[in-house]
Amino acid sequence: MKFIIAIIKPFKLDEVREALGAIGVAGMTVTEVKGFGRQKGQTEIYRGAEYSTNMLPKVKIEVAAPDDLAPKIVETIQQVASTEAIGDGKIFVLDLASAVRIRTGESGDTAL
Amino acid sequence: MKFIIAIIKPFKLDEVREALGAIGVAGMTVTEVKGFGRQKGQTEIYRGAEYSTNMLPKVKIEVAAPDDLAPKIVETIQQVASTEAIGDGKIFVLDLASAVRIRTGESGDTAL
Amino acid sequence: MKFIIAIIKPFKLDEVREALGAIGVAGMTVTEVKGFGRQKGQTEIYRGAEYSTNMLPKVKIEVAAPDDLAPKIVETIQQVASTEAIGDGKIFVLDLASAVRIRTGESGDTAL
Amino acid sequence: MNRKILCGAGALGASLFAAMPAWAQDAAATPTIDKGDTAWMLTSTLLVFLMILPGLALFYGGLARSKNMLSVMTQIGAAACLAMLIWVMYGYSMAFGPDYTSGLSNFISTFDKAFLKGITPASQAATFTAGVEIPEYVFVCFQMTFAAITVALVLGSVVERIKFSAVMVFAAIWLTIVYFPIAHMVWAASGYFFKAGALDFAGGTVVHINAGVSALVACLILGKRIGFPKEPMAPHSLTLTAVGTGLLWVGWFGFNAGSALEANGSAALAMINTFVATASGALFWMLAERVNGHKASALGFCSGVIAGLVAVTPAAGNSGPFGAIVLGAVASIICFYAVTVLKPKLGYDDSLDAFGIHGIGGMIGAIGTAIVYSPALGGPGAADYEIGAKLLVQIEAVVVTIIWASIGTAIAIFIAKAITGLRVSQEVEYEGLDLGEHGERAYNY
């Protein structure tokens, strides 16, 4: 199994979620994060104090998936979340050693 | 070492933390997240605009643990966090390559 | 590639980010989390109800990095984030199977 | 001070009849100022003002998304400030200055009091009671707050995408060609509707229909927000909206009871009506939700409060308490359908329902006032009051206002577009107007 982490632009979340649903992803977990990268942030000024933190609001999606579905997921996210503008984000794939559904105690692919 | 990620219902957090403390887990990191899965969310309506996002508030617990303690941790979380109702959440286990305690620079199991 | 997760004290974030920038880390993702560990939290009292949750605000940094840069990153974070006081946090390193830049679809080290 | 008393005849009934001061010319004795009236009118002025900056800014701001919070608050605040400056420059004179001798006096006054020329702390302004006056500066201030809040109300339909600079241009033009004339027509003794006997105690037509219709026209020209209606755009803080609702209600007593211009039984009647019509509006909106199979909601409560307040505005001193209760209920239910059924059907994007609540509620109120004014229904009308005749007058006022406001708004918006471009870039709209237009974030927790 794979554990897929995608960092995307917040306004793309709904689209990505729908697209993943369409290819059979039943669940995912979403976190609000701040991203730091090539994309430059807005400069904020408060009474003359300038802050250009370059920390931009992003959304992190985590999806655990069976090995065979993983490439399809990565591809889908990449396509749907892309605006071709800087700051679109990244997808990271990690190996997932095991997965358990808390409600039932089921484990492995069926837990997802 | 293992890196255990558990998504649970928010009101179960205290119980889970206590149970993990009891089996010798000294630390963990907690994040507020939104979960998307089989569990249906409440429908929100604002002046006629209906949103049924299916995004539900969940809590993510991350615990790094020595290999031998990991199964016990997974089991404990599964038992304590279960309400046998849909949406109880998942436990994911990843391999952890290395761990460092920032304060001392110690690494490996003793860093946890 | 490696996926590095560091839990640090919030006020150390700026320093760590700068230090990482200096050694060539181009991006990272930051999340506000609550940490539970050896460090004791403040006791909060509201009209006589005492809560000493031991849950302290921390910041989680996630950096995906090429294998060769990873040790340098871990070392830098450890040094910069350390105050030598309890609660300084942890660094966890996981193996990263693959990485994709959403904007371009590039993958591997060049995606970072 | 060249106006005739229009309605000084009977004692109280008559003093409730009209909605604005009949300037005392012929009064035998010199008119006196009662400090109790002055105290109440100073207070009322502040109450109306309270409705704008914390009140409306919170009500509207809470309904917006958090990335646009400061933008909403700043647009409201700055438009109100601009309105104040324009008011003392020429607005007051256009609305309440000395009359033209030509037929123009039906629509505006002369500019003879521009820059408040000739007004001193000793100047006086008439009330509805012959022989009773208040300091003119108080009257200037009181009416100034009405102009300021009305233009701010319009913005409810266009926030989250209109440029700050466009708001400023729009506000200046709209006040000049829409608000000042209509205020004159309804409230000045020489005004067209005033002479026709239209009832508008505290501004149902001038403020609410006017603002609501203008809001609709403005948002139609401006276009929808990106993502509307597919993307969820839940209010970022209904807590703040509820706080705003409370402050609006509190401040509205300055609006309604202050419009009596005296601290007397008429003000007290306006006050009790403003309590009960609103309470009724709030509960009936929630009831309408239940009847339609939904949960009774907090936003429903708030919306019902505003609908009730809007509807009772023209009727405040022109109704008995139980007429007001019915009026509040009816307006609330109709606004409920306007907002939840009609709007989605028509598909326009009135972001915060300025039209659905102020426009529709204002119309119900204006027309309903003709009904609840009847003594048969507990209203303060004379024994020989005829509902039918008054209904026609009220409807005429409503229709003319709708047309006037629509045309004027279209002109103002197109000029704003020519000068400023009107709408922020798509990028700024995504990222939020707070960062894009003002370089700030509302929240840094």
Place this chain on the structure above:
Amino acid sequence: MNRKILCGAGALGASLFAAMPAWAQDAAATPTIDKGDTAWMLTSTLLVFLMILPGLALFYGGLARSKNMLSVMTQIGAAACLAMLIWVMYGYSMAFGPDYTSGLSNFISTFDKAFLKGITPASQAATFTAGVEIPEYVFVCFQMTFAAITVALVLGSVVERIKFSAVMVFAAIWLTIVYFPIAHMVWAASGYFFKAGALDFAGGTVVHINAGVSALVACLILGKRIGFPKEPMAPHSLTLTAVGTGLLWVGWFGFNAGSALEANGSAALAMINTFVATASGALFWMLAERVNGHKASALGFCSGVIAGLVAVTPAAGNSGPFGAIVLGAVASIICFYAVTVLKPKLGYDDSLDAFGIHGIGGMIGAIGTAIVYSPALGGPGAADYEIGAKLLVQIEAVVVTIIWASIGTAIAIFIAKAITGLRVSQEVEYEGLDLGEHGERAYNY
């Protein structure tokens, strides 16, 4: 207007004696209305109203968990609206209508003024000074806000688990069988406590003891919140609670200084007492925290403010400033122990400490008023004032109110339970009443 002046004798001392209007029947000259009084009473009415929707809603709401924020605000708002409608329907008549000729007049008035029958903008209501009156509609409004806030206060003990529908049923019944009678007993000239000479300037007994005791009984019947007291239930926004505290304090001047019914020296005395007793309460609560080994806290500050305000309510015009300072300090310290020591010991779940602060603080205030009233302590009592005798009267009023409120609340809660089920499901309680009862979230950042 068939009541006798009870206490029109001396000038000021006497005018401070009683806490409600002595209706002028025998006054030789026709009573006149001073517009300054009217202005102040209109303002005071709004101040009390300000205490409810932004004030109490924020104070209570901030103390709740964020998942229940809208539920708290909506319950308060809707209960207040319902109270207003019931008030004009029959509440005013039950409390302040024409008297029964039977002994029933000790407890309630007749329904002859139901639906405000016979009241017009020209009707007048007496004040404490013979010959001075205010428009009756003003008096109706002023007293209406008291009824509305009192029922809202009760809710503090039951929020986060009581159903919205249960609140509405409870409110209607509780007002009818508890509030209106007790208001009549204390404030109407024919009322039992009024005749006994009980001192209650602005509603210590009617509002605070009444609400506090009812809150205790209601939460005992309703049961604890799931997880209480083990699970942390920290206030979701002490910022909002502090804002609510500030607004409550501001509004309370309408309550206390408004209860003079005139803009005079008695109102000014009530005002200064309301400043200093509260300042004292705030600082002494923080001091009590320090003495008990804790940090002086923001919530302690807020709690002390409320305790001080509650305690000074019956004493507002019945004390000198330094008596008020002592009263505020004593009440604050005792409430501190009630809330932090007694409540955990007894183990009941009064969510927001409506009993611990309003109930206990109200009792200290009611009894303390008998003491600070003494001229020996700087109070406005006559030279021959006897503390002991008055103490007995006050204690009797307190005890009777406690019993009456307890029984009435039990009845009202059980009826609400029968009709609505009273308590939300466990699932809704976990998830929050905002989503479960109203289908909304307070915050969508």
Place this chain on the structure above:
Amino acid sequence: MNRKILCGAGALGASLFAAMPAWAQDAAATPTIDKGDTAWMLTSTLLVFLMILPGLALFYGGLARSKNMLSVMTQIGAAACLAMLIWVMYGYSMAFGPDYTSGLSNFISTFDKAFLKGITPASQAATFTAGVEIPEYVFVCFQMTFAAITVALVLGSVVERIKFSAVMVFAAIWLTIVYFPIAHMVWAASGYFFKAGALDFAGGTVVHINAGVSALVACLILGKRIGFPKEPMAPHSLTLTAVGTGLLWVGWFGFNAGSALEANGSAALAMINTFVATASGALFWMLAERVNGHKASALGFCSGVIAGLVAVTPAAGNSGPFGAIVLGAVASIICFYAVTVLKPKLGYDDSLDAFGIHGIGGMIGAIGTAIVYSPALGGPGAADYEIGAKLLVQIEAVVVTIIWASIGTAIAIFIAKAITGLRVSQEVEYEGLDLGEHGERAYNY
């Protein structure tokens, strides 16, 4: 009541001349109380009070970081409470009590009215109009709120690092050695500046210069916040700051229009000036931002509002509306540069710009008042008014106040340091004063 009428000559012009009551001794008839004045002054008192607890607490609190929110609010609230208690104990007497017969009367009054000795609800205080008085308790309350807000304003420069206990010690000493004397000097008939004819309608010198300069001195002694200016310290909630701004503006009318002490044309003039000067200040700050290449910001709007309010304070009844507009604009632009250019250059850490806005704005206002007072510019000065002479008087008052406040503040801060240690530990500063000093978090979402 042993003071002479200083300026009772002409009718209105003269009544605007001085900024505080001329006690009527020689008036032939017994001075009467108008309930309209009383009503307005009771209301004004509450308006000023509204500025403190929700107003300033939100304005300042929103600008702080969320970890220090409660600390800011509690420091403001508790300092204000302490000020109230000190005021009734000896502050009122020091500022407005009976005069010393020695030259000391230039600087303070005797302690003969300590503990409000001899004041009853029947006591009266003079206004600017001979023969017109208000209840003395009202005057005591009104002035009390000024003392309370002034000390709270000072805290703006030291929050986020000063200890709560240090605030309390500082407040007590600072009020005694700085505020009471300066209030006496400016507003009491025997005061040094008053006799010199200094114009200060509502407290530009006493409140704003005083607070601003003291704030600067206090923050210089205290030192910078850790991380300043490198670390970002963005306001945690500009939404709350904007709400606070709105409430400050509303409340400021009590400050300015209330300082007329009557509900009359002078109060109305002060009101309209307070509207337009502020509107002008708000828009010109945003304009200054644009001119300097930045975006017009929400915080700029709020800052401009405060700068305008501060500047118009001494001029409120001493200017025509268009003089006020210019004054607001000039003050706003200069404060803009003070805060965005001067402060970073000098490098001091005035956390919330108490000096940059209140101090600088107050000086512009005090000096500008001498100019706009001129009848040539629409001001209410007499025909033979000489700007030059008055300018010197105003500048003298400003300079003396600066020196007095600086020395007094230094003394107060060093005493606070000796007793409490002044500054929180580095650990507490990192973690936030809410947890470290008060054991609470402002937000638990």
